[in-house]
Amino acid sequence: MVIDDLNAIAEKERAARKKTVIRCCLAAGCMSSNSETVKKNLEQAVKDAGLGDEVEVRGVGCMKLCCEGPLVSVDTQNALYEKVTPEDALELVKTLAGGKTKIKRGDFNHPFFKKQLSIVLTNSGEIDPERIEAYIVADGYQALHHVLRELTPKEVVEAMVKSGLRGRGGAGFPTGLKWGTVAKTQSAQKYVICNADEGDPGAFMDRSVLESDPHSVLEGMAIAAYAVGANQGFIYCRAEYPLAIKRLQTAIKQAKTLGLLGSGIFESPFNFNIDIRIGAGAFVCGEETALMASVEGKRGTPRPRPPFPAESGLWGCPTLINNVETFANVPPILRKGADWFAGIGTEKSKGTKVFALAGKITNTGLIEVPMGTPLRQIVEEMGGGAPDGGKIKAVQTGGPSGGCIPADALDTPVDYDSLTKLGSIMGSGGMIVMDETTRMVDVARYFMEFCVDESCGKCIPCRAGTAQMLHLLEKILNRQATARDLAKLEELCDMVKNTSLCGLGQTAPNPTLSTLRYFRKEYEELLQPDPFGPHSNGEAKKSQPATR
């Protein structure tokens, strides 16, 4: 494979393009609403109408407005059809000849679409994720060629540093710095791992990226491998995403056939292979050291850091671990330049972020906005606010590691630092909207129960601490707790946060702490009078260990 071959594939694909393209969403959300049959019926209807030479029915990745699925769009009409049933297919095809239809029409001019800025999701809902040619015609693998033939590994790392990209998995560690560390570590064998173990309940961005544009992740990984000097990559994907796994397998096979993965890529000395590792349902495996243990076929328990994976990771070799969305950002950065990317977003958080909007909100689905977009714009303008005239009470970000942001803080710009200041985290991008009917103590209990279940049991603060906190939260909810219990809960939160081994334990108290910070009244309303009088509360505080 040389660049001319790549361009020839793109040219051929361009020439084969038909006049009209009907896009039908085949991501997991719409597929559960029967969109596969819709596509089949559309194809049949096009054939029956004798339009086979003019109209292409294309199965595409996520079209973003998941709540209205199955979604179908017709490019010549600039129309979006919502909740399309298999029976609608015939009627829909007739509109191509000017027929009328009663199918619900969406609006591409709605802020939900208009205010989005796509970098990672550029191809999502546009191209067929199961065909590599479709990715190539959308400038796919051009960045890999540019990197392999024109840049040194050092220059690639420098470009990443300059772009200001930060890890999209949640912690926001500067990507360029991480790459640089792995690149500098001397070793004959290095690895690149893509963390696709999207465990946060309420987050489905990575699933959508993998289902809609798997090649962008592969290309990003290959570029990363070249930059750090690795020749083997792993994608660790959770077993709950069968469609994503299937499309990744297809993508890897296609890339290997074309010589875009394997040995001597683009006739350079660079070799790179990718294997998929399927998770088995353990939230803690999203933590990098636990993930590596799982890739090695062991129980997914974390280990203390340092040494960091960049120095000693998979089988003791230097290992680069990045999230799906981080890798998907890499090809556009190298194609369009680090300066272009650095021009988007805020001073300390560059680029865009994909969020999964869900919960009590009118428009649920996938959005990609520049960093620094106010939360209010996302939730009220794009998301359309709470359904049925409800009032938004809080927005939960970061899953079980994050916190609840109250409605009066909605004007906060969304970036890593502002969210941390509010006691939440950016997280991987799940955004759950809660309305007035949601009880915040119950939310705290829900997340704590999750952490109890998912705690791997290696360190005591997390294993025992989360169980005790859950017990206290249940006691409060059952109206059996006193102020003394609340004080104990806060004390425990503090202890677990500061002494746990890994991120799971360190962040497990966050939902409780943030609801306590903004909705303390809801806790206090459930408390019973203390039989030992009001002073006992102060006593309990004083009895804290004085060693810390």
Add this chain to the structure above:
Amino acid sequence: MLPTLLHEKQKAADRVMQHASGDKRFKILEAHMKKHQFKHDALIEVLHKAQELFGYLDDDLLLFVAYKLKLPASRVYGVATFYHFFTLKPQGKHTCVVCLGTACYVKGSAKVLEAVEAKAKIKAGETTPDNELSLLTARCIGACGIAPAVVYDGTVTPRQTPETALEHLKGWISHGH
């Protein structure tokens, strides 16, 4: 529990190998292990395949994997019990997985679960005595846009209510209990 004493170990090994000799599925499993060159790090992949073939992982099956991959039984058992995806008990004929992810939860999936539990007279994680239905919960299946979602026999179904869920389970829940 897995046997630990030496002579019992040998007895178990003989039993497992004899057990395995007559069943085609063990051959398929072994071929899968061979594909991974009997590497230790393929353990999770092998267990996935084993569960796909047998439906669940019983002690003999775990021992078979341990012998073939030359791993201690404790390691195999440890991994199989660590991950939620692996089940050591046989599943019912049908499965119903209620998603309890955050988006589903705030949209009332707990009520759906409650209704199913009450109707089937089992708790989440259990199977009905007539082996018809296993009721399971998931931590998030990533179908948050169509919450609350329930997976019936592998098919994700959007926007469930207690009523639609019970309607769906008709025929899977017998009236005998």
